[in-house]
Amino acid sequence: MIFEDAEVPAENILGNPGQGFKQMMEGLNAGRIGIGAQACGIGRAALEDAINFAKERVQFGKPITTFQAIQFKLADMATELDAAELLLLRAAWLEDNGLNYEKESAMSKYYASDVAMRAAIEGVQIFGGYGYIKEYPAERHMRDAKICQIYEGTNEIQRVVVARKLLGMR
Numbered sequence: 001m002i003f004e005d006a007e008v009p010a011e012n013i014l015g016n017p018g019q020g021f022k023q024m025m026e027g028l029n030a031g032r033i034g035i036g037a038q039a040c041g042i043g044r045a046a047l048e049d050a051i052n053f054a055k056e057r058v059q060f061g062k063p064i065t066t067f068q069a070i071q072f073k074l075a076d077m078a079t080e081l082d083a084a085e086l087l088l089l090r091a092a093w094l095e096d097n098g099l100n101y102e103k104e105s106a107m108s109k110y111y112a113s114d115v116a117m118r119a120a121i122e123g124v125q126i127f128g129g130y131g132y133i134k135e136y137p138a139e140r141h142m143r144d145a146k147i148c149q150i151y152e153g154t155n156e157i158q159r160v161v162v163a164r165k166l167l168g169m170r
Contacts, residue, residue, distance in 0.1 A: 043116035
């Protein structure tokens, strides 16, 4: 849909004239918190499914949860997810309290989606060959985690937002 030379009566203008881009960017900040929350949920599901699978999968006569390599993967997944959730809560708290949260929303979006992707990849690894087929949830977690790294601004763009805030640029 394209509007050329469309006139909007003053009483129907949302926000202040000439501030549309700024308003849109503020909307993206809130959306990034939502994407971070989505990513945390995807990562948490990847972890829970990996734990459940690992408890039941038997190799060499014992559940694979007895192998230190699997335990390390699960511990790292849980630790990173907890850190991502705390960063997300900080960004949400700043927003809820009317404070500037542009940097924190970008941080939480890219960190949570990167963590979700790593958790999903480790989940696929724990599932082994089963992790790649649609009959098991691991492959879906990996697809779902990937989109979180892309929409509402790619993670590379989020890093630019964070760096510019740190450097006092625009």
